[in-house]
Amino acid sequence: MFPAENLRDWRGQKVIDPDGDKIGDLEAVYVDTATDEPSFVTVRVGFIGRHRLIFVPLAGATVKPDAVRVRYDKKLAGEAPAIDLDGELVAVDEPRVFAHYGLPYTPGAGGERRLARR
Numbered sequence: 001m002f003p004a005e006n007l008r009d010w011r012g013q014k015v016i017d018p019d020g021d022k023i024g025d026l027e028a029v030y031v032d033t034a035t036d037e038p039s040f041v042t043v044r045v046g047f048i049g050r051h052r053l054i055f056v057p058l059a060g061a062t063v064k065p066d067a068v069r070v071r072y073d074k075k076l077a078g079e080a081p082a083i084d085l086d087g088e089l090v091a092v093d094e095p096r097v098f099a100h101y102g103l104p105y106t107p108g109a110g111g112e113r114r115l116a117r118r
Helices: 003-006 072-080 091-100
Strands: 014-016 023-030 040-045 052-057 063-064 067-069 113-116
Touching: 023 052, 023 072, 052 072
Parallel strands: 014 067
Antiparallel strands: 014 023, 023 040, 023 113, 040 052, 063 067
């Protein structure tokens, strides 16, 4: 995996699926609070006036010269839980983000959140 500080440099770059189809533009990086490693990105999708941010996991992602390639297809990502452009992921919605991709979700021992925006 690549360091979060390097991935932040990719803000605004396109995010593509395994087939090279553009999902959207990278907006923000979310790290796993237990490891401080990049875990998800938010991707800006939609049309003028109707944009939203979807969550896409970084596990298995690779960086190309002009894009970040994730291992999830565009259709699955497009159906992912989303927030408004100026919104934030609330704690009660975190499990839904993980479940959408079939990923296990375990909060911290004290009920801490798993994702933090960097």
